Amino acid sequence: MTGVVDPTDARSRVGQLSDERRAVLMRRLAAQRSGRQAGPAAPRPRPPGAADLTVECSPTQRRVWLAAGLSPDSPGLHVTTAIRLSGPLDVAALQRAVSTVVARHDGLRTVADDSTPVVRQRVRADATVEVRRVDLAGGGQTAVVEALRRERFDLRRGPLLRVALLRRGDDDHVLVLVGHHFVMDGGSMGIVVRELAAVYTAVARRSPVPLPAHAVQYPDVSAWQWDLLRDGRLDRSLDYWRAVLAGVGEPLDLPLPRPGTPPERTVGVHPFRIDGAAARPGGPGGLAPGLLAVFTVLLARYTGRWDQTVGMFVAGRTRAETAGVVGNFTNLVAVRTDLTDRPAFAEAAVRVRVAFAGALAHQDAPFETVVATAGPPRVVGRPPLVQVAVNLHNHAYQHAAWHGLGAEVLPVSADHDDLDLTLVAVPQHTGTVDAAFEYPADRFAPEAVAALGRHLTTLGAALYADQGRRVSAAPMLPADELETLRAWGRGPGA
CATH class of the missing domain: 3.30.559.10 (Chloramphenicol acetyltransferase-like domain)
Structure with missing residues (x-):
């Protein structure tokens, strides 16, 4: 397609860039994302009126x-x-x-x-x-x-x-x-x-x-969003998505067992905590691409599919005018990362950051429009294009000051029931991340999802401890699980 870079070739070229040139690329993508480069016009306020x-x-x-x-x-x-x-x-x-x-x-x-x-x-x-x-x-x-x-x-x-x-x-x-x-x-x-x-x-x-x-x-904002679609101002973004998502695979199947008994709730929730370097990855973009990189590697290790497309919920407030507006701006973007060569984690993290920055630069395209444009394989009863996602919360209102009152935000489930698996992450002022897996309770056994959480934290710690290690070689079994497997291997008479 004229004017569109082939995504496979683009990923290969990014992998060959020096750290300095990668930094330049990241800055340019960030500039495009923040609107410093030419982009869609801002929403136009409607005339005020008292009527409905x-x-x-x-x-x-x-x-x-x-x-x-x-x-x-x-x-x-x-x-x-x-x-x-x-x-x-x-x-x-x-x-x-x-x-x-x-x-x-x-x-x-x-x-x-x-x-x-x-x-x-x-x-x-x-x-x-x-x-x-x-x-x-x-x-x-x-x-x-x-x-x-x-x-x-x-x-x-x-x-x-x-x-x-x-x-x-x-x-x-x-x-x-x-x-x-x-x-x-x-x-x-x-x-x-x-x-x-x-x-x-x-x-x-x-x-x-x-x-x-x-x-x-x-x-x-609603009128502005439709103007973008109808005036062709999102064509460049749709070309980007069409190229990046070309040849995307069948819906992802997580090899997790189903529950043995009918669940009491429709949505299962498994809370856990992420700490250490995995909770404070540093680098361009901070926690979001860092956490996404670990999650992408975990999914690849579980499924054996090393070309992964993972969703990321984004705030969708790409214009300063919308910062204080109440409405539903949230969008879901697809972050596709090719790790088929099983690179070192340092390289894998760069690829995820670049893919994530590209997704953010084109986040004004509604997810439903992206799905229709990309035309991914569909399976009845399964969400299209993205089956797993990350939802990173920024609870800025945790520190809202109420006159004469102490205020504490209490945990409440969000129930993301439209995907197979959602990793919800809430950064804490202590430097840790309160996380939870939300999933259809009739699809996965709770103990299997609990194991997935343990494997994520173990893998994240190992990847950040040795970023030069190949992503396929980093340990993801906690010490107690590893010892149990060794005991099974030795047999009862050992």
């Missing part, structure tokens, strides 16, 4: 609408946070903060309008979100949070944000917020929490609210 507004859904909203129709009770379509607030809480100030934040964001007043053949988004001029109050005198906090997380939303009526205050004691509460992916993503939840804390603090201090008005709202 009905406009076209974004590509992501269309996907969420279809998913909700297939699985209306899926908590995987919800984003949840729970924050323990310690100290004398002003409930009236909290309700005022919620009302103020809802009024600030079109996304929090949006519902689905399916009165036409193609669903649209309707922004209500006014919407009320009441803070539910629940007394936990009898305990049951975990069950209450889980019920709030799983409670179905009515996409047509709304509101699509749920706020509850759980009372543990006089000066001990848990604030639970649940939003639907039709109107928000994890980054938006961070915006909502930070603004709630800021408005609550202003109300409690009887001072002005220190939040500027938004020049751009989510309907503006």
